[in-house]
Amino acid sequence: MSDKDEAAENRLRKELPEELPAVAVQTEEKPAETVTAEDTPAEARRELTGRQRLVQGIWPPRVTRAQLIVALLLFGLGFGLAVQVASNSDSDSALRGARQEDLVRILDELDDRTQRLEDEKQGLEKQRDELENSSDQAEEARKQTLEKERQLGILAGTVAAQGPGITMTIDDTKGTVEADMLLDAIQELRAAGAEAIQVNGVRVVAGTYLTDSGNSVSVEGNKINAPYRFKVIGKPQDLEPALNIPGGVVQKLEKEQATVTVERSSEIVVDALRAANRPDYARSSSR
Numbered sequence: 001m002s003d004k005d006e007a008a009e010n011r012l013r014k015e016l017p018e019e020l021p022a023v024a025v026q027t028e029e030k031p032a033e034t035v036t037a038e039d040t041p042a043e044a045r046r047e048l049t050g051r052q053r054l055v056q057g058i059w060p061p062r063v064t065r066a067q068l069i070v071a072l073l074l075f076g077l078g079f080g081l082a083v084q085v086a087s088n089s090d091s092d093s094a095l096r097g098a099r100q101e102d103l104v105r106i107l108d109e110l111d112d113r114t115q116r117l118e119d120e121k122q123g124l125e126k127q128r129d130e131l132e133n134s135s136d137q138a139e140e141a142r143k144q145t146l147e148k149e150r151q152l153g154i155l156a157g158t159v160a161a162q163g164p165g166i167t168m169t170i171d172d173t174k175g176t177v178e179a180d181m182l183l184d185a186i187q188e189l190r191a192a193g194a195e196a197i198q199v200n201g202v203r204v205v206a207g208t209y210l211t212d213s214g215n216s217v218s219v220e221g222n223k224i225n226a227p228y229r230f231k232v233i234g235k236p237q238d239l240e241p242a243l244n245i246p247g248g249v250v251q252k253l254e255k256e257q258a259t260v261t262v263e264r265s266s267e268i269v270v271d272a273l274r275a276a277n278r279p280d281y282a283r284s285s286s287r
Contacts, residue, residue, distance in 0.1 A: 102246045109192070109245070112238045116193055154196055157203040157274035161196040165233040165268035166240055169261045172226035176256040179210040179217045182228060185249045186210075189232050192242035196233040196270040200224040203272040236264040 130140055153159030197204040202219040211218045216225045240262050243249045250260045
């Protein structure tokens with residue numbers, strides 16, 4: 001090697017470092033990521049909280065006293081409306097199945113009852129005017145008192161009565177007619193304006209009661225047998241239609257295989273009387 005080459009080699013050695021650092025490649029291992037509630041998005045946290053609030057608001061149920069009272073009132077109102085609707089439906093269905101002539105008859109009966117009430121009102125007003133305008137008020141008051149006594153005697157059954165009316169005969173050969181059926185007939189006649197009623201020789205008044213007695217019926221302890229004969233004083237044009245309305249007394253009795261006949265008359269005599277009972281304790285309060 002020449003001197004020139006040796007000098008170049010020495011110069012190169014001086015420029016290069018004596019030891020090159022080892023290159024170390026280290027791979028850092030990251031720990032497994034743990035998902036916590038903090039890493040959960042805010043929308044998810046809000047949704048979870050909203051559901052929890054809904055569940056907590058619904059269950060367990062919290063009922064206050066005021067809410068309970070309102071619920072009971074609403075239940076009672078609903079039940080009353082349901083009963084009213086059912087009652088109206090039954091009445092409507094009964095009238096809906098009636099014939100035209102039956103509906104006309106029912107309307108006529110209602111008109112007649114209204115007219116009777118109007119006539120009674122006018123009669124009372126007339127009596128008032130007579131008392132106010134009469135020159136001899138004492139005599140007029142006496143006459144009206146006697147007339148009122150006669151009317152009350154007829155209603156109480158202590159006085160005989162006569163006038164237009166009807167005779168209804170119920171022939172019960174099967175023995176199926178019971179006391180409540182006869183009582184329905186009496187109530188219907190009273191509603192139609194009957195002023196005096198007699199059944200098989202027994203006077204019927206406001207306090208009359210009927211009971212079953214074997215195969216017959218008792219009227220206040222007086223046993224009566226079929227055929228049952230009703231003598232009724234009142235307006236025949238009102239009494240007869242009241243018994244023959246659809247679903248009325250006559251139809252109910254005929255369903256029990258009883259035969260019913262109704263006859264109008266211009267003169268009915270009701271002569272069965274009741275003894276006037278003297279009250280033991282009640283006294284007149286007039287002085």
